[in-house]
Amino acid sequence: MGSTHFSRELRLLTPSHFENVFSNAIPAVSPFLTLLGKSNQCEHPRLGITVSKKNVRKAHDRNRLKRLIRESFRLNQHELPHIDIVVVVKRGLDEQSNEEIFRLLSKLWKKLAKRCDTSSSSQ
Secondary structure (H helix, E strand, O other), X not given: OOOOOOOHHHEOOOHHHHHHHHXXXXXXXXXXXXXXXXXXXXXXXXXXXXXXXOOOOOHHHHHHHHHHHHHHHHHHHHHOOOEEEEEEEOOOHHHOOHHHHXXXXXXXXXXXXXXXXXXXXXX
């Protein structure tokens, strides 16, 4: 097992990185989260997170959700293919417990990895 850090190269940093994923992405959807994935040219997956004030009002809730998403990604990154992922938080996620959020993310990482693997093999 490789290292489980979350360094700068594992992040989507610029608006163009996000726009690239939003165009023609493969979705993994739940009532509280949408994960969008698109293959990249890197040797590792990369993560971007969007949490709008409209969906999560309080800053400390937005920060908690982003921390949980990053931690879950950090622990699951070695099971993911080489894709760029944008996590879009929907209304109501801030009302879930940390355990429920981790469980949901774990399920969605697997779902997205499976969908991205099948789409890249069919091309």
